[in-house]
Amino acid sequence: MIGHGGWKWAGRAALTLIVAALLALFLLFVTLPVASLFLRISPEAFFRSLAESVVIDALTLSLATATVSTAVVVLFGTPLALVNARHDYLGREIIDTLTDLPIVLPPAVAGIALLMAFGRRGVVGQYFDAFGISIAFTTVAVILAQIFVASPFYIRQARASFEAVDRLYEDAARTLGASPATVALRITIPLAWSGLVSGAILSFARALGEFGATIMFAGNFQGRTQTMPLAIYTTMQGDLDAAISLAIILVVISFAVIAAVKVITRRSV
Amino acid sequence: MIGHGGWKWAGRAALTLIVAALLALFLLFVTLPVASLFLRISPEAFFRSLAESVVIDALTLSLATATVSTAVVVLFGTPLALVNARHDYLGREIIDTLTDLPIVLPPAVAGIALLMAFGRRGVVGQYFDAFGISIAFTTVAVILAQIFVASPFYIRQARASFEAVDRLYEDAARTLGASPATVALRITIPLAWSGLVSGAILSFARALGEFGATIMFAGNFQGRTQTMPLAIYTTMQGDLDAAISLAIILVVISFAVIAAVKVITRRSV
Amino acid sequence: TTTIEAPEETTLTVFTAASLTGAFTDIGKAYEAQNKGVNVELVFDGSQALRTQIEQGANVDIFVSASTKHMQALQDGGFMNNSTVVPFLENNLALIVPADNPAGIKGLADLNRSGVKLVIGTKDVPFGDYTRQMLENLAADPAYGPAYRDAVMGNVISEETAVSSVVPKLALGEADAAIVYKSDVSKDDLDKVTRLDIPAVYNVKATYPLGILAESPSKTEAESFIAFVRGPDGSAILTEYGFDPISAEQ
Amino acid sequence: MLSVHAVRHLRDFVLDITLSVRPGETLVLIGENGAGKSTVLNLISGILTPDEGEITLAGRTLFSSAERVAVPAENRKIGHLFQSYALFPHMTVAENVAFGLRCRKVPRPEIAFTVGNQLRAMNLADLADVNVSRLSGGQRQRVALARALVLEPELLLLDEPLAAVDMRAQAAMRGELRDRIRVAGIPCIVVTHNLRDAVELGDRLCLIDEGRVAAEGSPEEVLGMRENGFIASFAGPQAP
Amino acid sequence: MLSVHAVRHLRDFVLDITLSVRPGETLVLIGENGAGKSTVLNLISGILTPDEGEITLAGRTLFSSAERVAVPAENRKIGHLFQSYALFPHMTVAENVAFGLRCRKVPRPEIAFTVGNQLRAMNLADLADVNVSRLSGGQRQRVALARALVLEPELLLLDEPLAAVDMRAQAAMRGELRDRIRVAGIPCIVVTHNLRDAVELGDRLCLIDEGRVAAEGSPEEVLGMRENGFIASFAGPQAP
Numbered sequence A, B: 001m002i003g004h005g006g007w008k009w010a011g012r013a014a015l016t017l018i019v020a021a022l023l024a025l026f027l028l029f030v031t032l033p034v035a036s037l038f039l040r041i042s043p044e045a046f047f048r049s050l051a052e053s054v055v056i057d058a059l060t061l062s063l064a065t066a067t068v069s070t071a072v073v074v075l076f077g078t079p080l081a082l083v084n085a086r087h088d089y090l091g092r093e094i095i096d097t098l099t100d101l102p103i104v105l106p107p108a109v110a111g112i113a114l115l116m117a118f119g120r121r122g123v124v125g126q127y128f129d130a131f132g133i134s135i136a137f138t139t140v141a142v143i144l145a146q147i148f149v150a151s152p153f154y155i156r157q158a159r160a161s162f163e164a165v166d167r168l169y170e171d172a173a174r175t176l177g178a179s180p181a182t183v184a185l186r187i188t189i190p191l192a193w194s195g196l197v198s199g200a201i202l203s204f205a206r207a208l209g210e211f212g213a214t215i216m217f218a219g220n221f222q223g224r225t226q227t228m229p230l231a232i233y234t235t236m237q238g239d240l241d242a243a244i245s246l247a248i249i250l251v252v253i254s255f256a257v258i259a260a261v262k263v264i265t266r267r268s269v
Numbered sequence C: 001t002t003t004i005e006a007p008e009e010t011t012l013t014v015f016t017a018a019s020l021t022g023a024f025t026d027i028g029k030a031y032e033a034q035n036k037g038v039n040v041e042l043v044f045d046g047s048q049a050l051r052t053q054i055e056q057g058a059n060v061d062i063f064v065s066a067s068t069k070h071m072q073a074l075q076d077g078g079f080m081n082n083s084t085v086v087p088f089l090e091n092n093l094a095l096i097v098p099a100d101n102p103a104g105i106k107g108l109a110d111l112n113r114s115g116v117k118l119v120i121g122t123k124d125v126p127f128g129d130y131t132r133q134m135l136e137n138l139a140a141d142p143a144y145g146p147a148y149r150d151a152v153m154g155n156v157i158s159e160e161t162a163v164s165s166v167v168p169k170l171a172l173g174e175a176d177a178a179i180v181y182k183s184d185v186s187k188d189d190l191d192k193v194t195r196l197d198i199p200a201v202y203n204v205k206a207t208y209p210l211g212i213l214a215e216s217p218s219k220t221e222a223e224s225f226i227a228f229v230r231g232p233d234g235s236a237i238l239t240e241y242g243f244d245p246i247s248a249e250q
Numbered sequence D, E: 001m002l003s004v005h006a007v008r009h010l011r012d013f014v015l016d017i018t019l020s021v022r023p024g025e026t027l028v029l030i031g032e033n034g035a036g037k038s039t040v041l042n043l044i045s046g047i048l049t050p051d052e053g054e055i056t057l058a059g060r061t062l063f064s065s066a067e068r069v070a071v072p073a074e075n076r077k078i079g080h081l082f083q084s085y086a087l088f089p090h091m092t093v094a095e096n097v098a099f100g101l102r103c104r105k106v107p108r109p110e111i112a113f114t115v116g117n118q119l120r121a122m123n124l125a126d127l128a129d130v131n132v133s134r135l136s137g138g139q140r141q142r143v144a145l146a147r148a149l150v151l152e153p154e155l156l157l158l159d160e161p162l163a164a165v166d167m168r169a170q171a172a173m174r175g176e177l178r179d180r181i182r183v184a185g186i187p188c189i190v191v192t193h194n195l196r197d198a199v200e201l202g203d204r205l206c207l208i209d210e211g212r213v214a215a216e217g218s219p220e221e222v223l224g225m226r227e228n229g230f231i232a233s234f235a236g237p238q239a240p
Ligand SMILES: Nc1ncnc2c1ncn2[C@@H]1O[C@H](COP(=O)(O)OP(=O)(O)OP(=O)(O)O)[C@@H](O)[C@H]1O
Pocket: D010, D011, D012, D031, D032, D033, D034, D035, D036, D037, D038, D039, D040, D083, E133, E134, E135, E136, E137, E138, E139, E164, E166
């Protein structure tokens, strides 16, 4: 299956070519729209946007909140996925499916749901409010919204990766004196590493792009809750081209962050 | 690590309890908002909604389009992920990161990007238009929007699953006379199965919940492009409770579909 | 103008309908420039979303709605300080077409031609509701008639929930025409989209109300801000953005 | 002293074994493929849990269904060489061997020293920094053995420890293994299909058949039971 | 007739081997762990590609760097038993054995018949529907052997084929293997660390050392080279 440039292959070239063409088509389909965005604006307009305070605020907020929410998702999602991958308890599949639900909720509905749960009048939020803690319309709300919508992406992939790890290695580690925590940290997680990174990237990307739940649950306050997608939306009300500039900034920065994460995590394994 | 109800454990109970409590908290966080939605409406209102033609149209359209778009994503994404997992070519990581980009685009921007690529005046769309083919505002546009936003979720997970398959099995299959296609179909894909299913579920769920790109690229027309999320958003403008009913319908149906897929695919392995 | 020297900074949170994004951003800046110590925090979203947020407990001083319906709902719910709620703006519908106008639309009379791709609002959002009222007005006029209305509705390819998803479709030339508010086409977009006025006889006026929230802790500052919006400076900005301010004396 | 009584229901038969091994003694398990030899080792090391029974090692109860005790595998201090090696694929040879010491929080310099010695003793020093996925079959087995031995466990369980090791190294390792066990004075169980292992390592031989002890005794005694078909072919055409 | 000349750069040394095996002949490869025995088999079966060289089997050129030919592994018609078995973990025993026949599009009833025979011949009939992850080590190896043999390949490459098989089955399988190779009249290469395999299966013996052929000849000849330390320990204390 590994290419041998120049060797004779028995009639497999045609198939390879067709597959390659189809894949190129698909790649084109995914990248062309993104590329079209770039055609629309001039480099000057792009760099001008980068210097605006709204953009700087929004970009900082987006990167900070997406990082925090991804960290929370990884912190809680990893043990959850590990438990679900390794322990067979009653109701496991139900919990597994429950954790997926946020994906199907249209984000605006997710925002309403979050308000109804954690808002000042919410099922739980009212008790927080009694202690003077309000969550909605704060930066914390942005993070919660992102956790809510992005967590399934990490958890799902983490579970699949953990399931792919052969138990034999865990058994061997235990006979060598590793406690369950050590087994998880030193054996299972490293062996599932590429899947976990991949899931974290998905989740981070989803958090960065989150719009509907954030604007509903956290509101649209510059510097506090206005992330890049909200800034893009707000700009779009007046100036489509400026909004596209912002979108390109988001795409470029995300691309850079994701690529960097891939390089860093690959090296460390 | 497997529980032994009733056996003495040396001081591990406390740790287990703390972990369990944290996980329960996290689960609560994810499920509580969804549950809050349920508190909001009465069962009668719910069943009344189910019978409305808008809802039936939207639900049918949603399920049909999400199924088609997931199928397309799986069809194209599987070979792409396999190639990226198994072949090391120049630019592989760039292509890999490119396929992720749709996640970070806020959906509305994704919709604009799709218009700019495949719309009447789009980079590619203008040539289609010359042949009298128009994509925007059709059911096809709904499907394209879903493919665009949902494909990264499948491709990313598929690649991680393929990478987790030991090459030894593929080598053994080849010495037994299996062509590369047979190896992929009979060895690699079955061994990566649970990850692939998991990725397809993510992608299906994301397609079902898709709103922003759809309304921008396909518009909002009952029976043609009005999927459930669009119907929910439209209803929300007039009647929040009715919108929540619709959201619950979407959640329940999605839950059922995802659970069914899990059961069916688990059995077949 | 009076400069109120507040001992510490007051923040006024103003929930503003998305269609006022440009105008209120300018107004906010102008007001802050004149009133040191007051920080105007503007939050833009659809009126319906803002209403939901208020109902769910958002801390807001002023609500500026694009429709009387959502304001009324909040008044009925006891969220507003009812005596402060006033209509302050009018807006009219306008027909917009892409700058190069591929379908050659010169006015309402062209909207019923077959093949015209028309985008309007859904009946639940104000601009969609008013569009339907306008079509009824046209149907009642023998010059157009019910057949005209039906043909126009037959040309609708999408019923949008927000203006923000309409204008890009026109700006990118995807649709041939749309009916939105006059003010929805911003200065920046005027090179991509042409606005055609709709005769006043058929047009439907939208009224924008604003008001102070019952729970607002900064009622005096809020009143002062509203006075500014309705005063000469505010009106000038609003007019510039295509709105018709209702003068405070009425 | 290790003493084991364990019952466990397997797919085809019920495994029901009673064994005891004295410190410094090596018990060799022989038997057909699928007789349950590896399962016995798994039950002892704690990878599997018996349905019933009792396992004690050096006075500690590791498992007792009567007292509801089950010491987790990581606290049993048992060195277990798996039949399929189970080397950690994400680590180098040295990291694999160091793993157990790290779990015991041995200081780093001491780990380096101990591991270095162990690798030299097993002729693996050249391979210390090689990733285990790049080893030959026999090299893997030696690494797995080194990984178990370096912990100086209180009991050694070796599942076909020399099957993939080349002949020259086999002879050397067999000698080293025997010496180590004698010196350490710990009990040891070796599973093998190799007559030389049985004769040269075993103080006692135990034939497992369908989950039960079919014969037990000194190598001479057991290998002398020519009436048993398995032993006849194990001992080979010529008498041992 | 198989003839091989292959050069490949490995981590520690350059493998450079020239071999030939006649139909019906069995060549036994012996050598230290890491000498390159498994690598030779991988080069022949097409899992690895030589940097240089030529491989021909029964008149077909399988690989030639001069002619830029590299027949893909799946078209080489070579039965390859891997040292680590490589049984497909998602299939039962019967499905594993049937895999190659299915790839060749043999009709289903014929597959069932052939696989049934093969399983019976290898004493695996009881395990036909068992998932391979539930097999013992020796059972696995037998399944892997059955999977390679059932295809009636034009060349057999067996990497330590009996290492994990129990003694009784070893004797039987060794006999069966020898008969099969004779009857099929195909060349066969066996890697082993077992003296009995070498003596009973091998028509010729070849000692590999650091990627090169260090000695070659009839078993008697090679095992007689007592001056070679490896052979001395391989052949054991008593002469073969
Ligand atoms: N994971 C498992 N699940 C279910 N059954 C298993 C499992 N592993 C092994 N078995 C079955 O249990 C029985 C005993 O297996 P075990 O591995 O203990 O045999 P063994 O004596 O070690 O054989 P070998 O000499 O081939 O290694 C066999 O019948 C085997 O098929």
